[in-house]
Every structure is written in C-alpha cells, then in structure tokens.
Amino acid sequence: MPANGVLQICDNRSHLGNIFELGTEVVGYDTIDEAVEYCHYYLAHEDERRCIAAAGFRRALRDYNEVAAFLHVIGAVEDLMSRRTRRK
Numbered sequence: 001m002p003a004n005g006v007l008q009i010c011d012n013r014s015h016l017g018n019i020f021e022l023g024t025e026v027v028g029y030d031t032i033d034e035a036v037e038y039c040h041y042y043l044a045h046e047d048e049r050r051c052i053a054a055a056g057f058r059r060a061l062r063d064y065n066e067v068a069a070f071l072h073v074i075g076a077v078e079d080l081m082s083r084r085t086r087r088k
Helices: 032-044 046-063 066-087
Strands: none
Touching: 032 046
8 A cells, every 4th residue: 555655554553563664654553443543533634644655655665666575585585595504
C-alpha cells in the first residue's frame, strides 16, 4: 500500500514496526477497536493522512525496491553460507 501512496493502517503493530516507522510511515493497530478509531481519525485529518502516506511511499521506494530486496536476499544467503562454513 505505501508503494502506491496509500496510508496503510495494518494489524500486528509490533511486527509492522520492524518494517516501517509507526505513526510516521504507516499506522499499526492491535485490536479492531483501534483500527476503527484510526480509520475515523485519519478520514477526518487529511493533512496527517497525506503526510504519513507520503512518508511511507518514500520509504517503500527507498528501501523496498527491486535492488534493495535483491541485496537483502544476497546478504541472507551470504550469512547462511558463512554459518555453514563455520560449522565444518
């Protein structure tokens, strides 16, 4: 959603916070009541909604593009290979 310039209001706040900055790039909730509250709030506060959506968009383009994803995979493979080498 952020890559499309949309404000993301998503469950599992704790894990979402590992990917995006909560309240700045996305909005996370843990309960349905929180989700409903955030939806009402951000529908009524367009400027804040747009700022968070724009920040999420910039982050998605910077850190979650094809090159960044590929480099992440390479790093994970290199890490696994080095662990395998150390075990021998």
